Amino acid sequence: MESNKENRGIQETDFSKYSPEELVDAFVFPADRNMTAKQKIDESDFWAARREKFANRTVVQRIHSNLLQLKFQLEDYIASDQYKEKLTFGYFLYEYVSRQEKKDKEFANEVDVTPAVLSQYINGHRKPKDEFIIRLELHSNGMIPAISWYKVIQKDKEHEIATNLNLRREESKHVKNHLKFAY
Amino acid sequence: MYVVNSETGEKHLVRITQIDTVELARINRTKRFDFNWNKEKHFEVFKLVVGEDVNPVGLLSLGERPDDFALEIRLIASSKDNIGKQNGYARIAGCLISFACMKAFKAGYGGFVCLKPKTALEQHYISTCGFESTNLYLVTEGTNSLRLIKEYYGKQ
Secondary structure (H helix, E strand, O other), X not given: OOOOEOOOOOEOOOHHHOOHHHHHOOXXXXXXXXXXXXXXXXXXXXXXXXXXXHHOOOHHHHHHHHHHHHHHHHHHHHHOOOOOOOOOHHHHHHHHHHOOXXXXXXXXXXXXXXXXXXXXXXOOOOOOOHHHHHHHHHHOOOXXXXXXXHHHHHHHHHHHHHHOHHHHHHHHOOOOXXXXXXX | OEEXXXXXXXXXXXXXXXXXXXXXXXXXXXXXXXXXXXXXXXXXXXXXXXXXXXXXXXXXXXXXXXXXXXXXXXXXXXXXHHOOOOOOEEOHHHHHHHHHHHHHHHOOOOOOEEXXXXXXXXXXXXXXXXXXXXXXXXXXXXXXXHHHHHHHHOOO
């Protein structure tokens, strides 16, 4: 492979010194964007085929893809420092159920809870127990581990503790002689 | 996600973050990377840094094609001191490719990532990353993209 010299004064590496393996481990080279008429047609055909394939995914492929999307979005969220009011345990549980294209009743049966309890989890009216998040892990065949579900619950809890003014007011009745040091 | 020090074999955790045009121009001026990265300012550009270091050792430019449900890798470069088996860190391009795969899952594209390879390197991308060859592009999606994510995001 020939070495290049950028016309803007960037001295490029002599790529010919390296093996293909070394180059693949270090680069994806810029593509030549000046295409022939034939290449333009090929490119247009390529993208048309891509759109068609995407539109014609099987149900299983679509569900798998949607669940992986959810898994990575959930992992992103628990790794971030941000709290988003919408992204509760209930939200992710709702997404987990709906992306499988299942009715709540059907899913509730699969994880051995009543539809009413599932609804309470989804709407944030009941805190999930460890047993339930373990069931979710088992149900997803490990795709979304229990620990990930736990971290979402923990994030909800952290926000609740950090922002609960009523509880602070209530508990202040039980605190005497508090420290007055600056910090 | 980690890179490997080619000399010692030590693994080092890395972070990948998006950079803006100001930082892109600044990095370009350092001349630590091949190619004119200012040309990528209309695309999403990411830097890969080792540990708490602020200087990137890898750059990635991604073109998003929402209408085609795809991400295109336009350009990847390791910094000039990290090219070759004897130098610096290995796995830089692999980390950036698997990052693109992860992003393609998050976007709902089923992990679909493509790139236009240099002809001489096509077979090597296929054998090392599992890309499939089409007439113009190399493509990874679905199971292979997931495999790349597991390989590069796996525990250190």
